[in-house]
Amino acid sequence: MNHCCKKMFFVLKEDHSIFYQSRTRTYHVITGRSFVDTNTGEKTREVVDRLVFCPWCGKKLPKDLWNEWYDEIEELGFELPLEPDDYNKIPKEYMTEEWWKKKGL
Secondary structure: OOOOOHHHHHHHHHHOOEEEEOOOOEEEEEEEOOOEOOOOOOEOOOEEEEOOEOOOOOOEOOOOOHHHHHHHHHHOOOOOOOOOOHHHHOOHHHHOOHHHHHOOO
16 A cells, blocks of 8 residues: 555554544554453443544645545444454455545445
């Protein structure tokens, strides 16, 4: 995957304060640490925010495909919100950028 600049590439590879989710073409910055859900006792993921612009070079990042991904998943017959076990049942191409590249998005 090509990213907007060398700094973004480095941070994604080495720093992990920003991550890229290929299935939705989304860049996230970690804005908080994980926490425990007081209702279930389960540990949840880090608190994140989506990035629209690169924090280093200022370039606008590609449009994320978050909504499109969920639309596709619903068309496959999955009900939202997804249950943890559902992710293992989703076709592998939808867990990577393969699905949106095939559609020319």
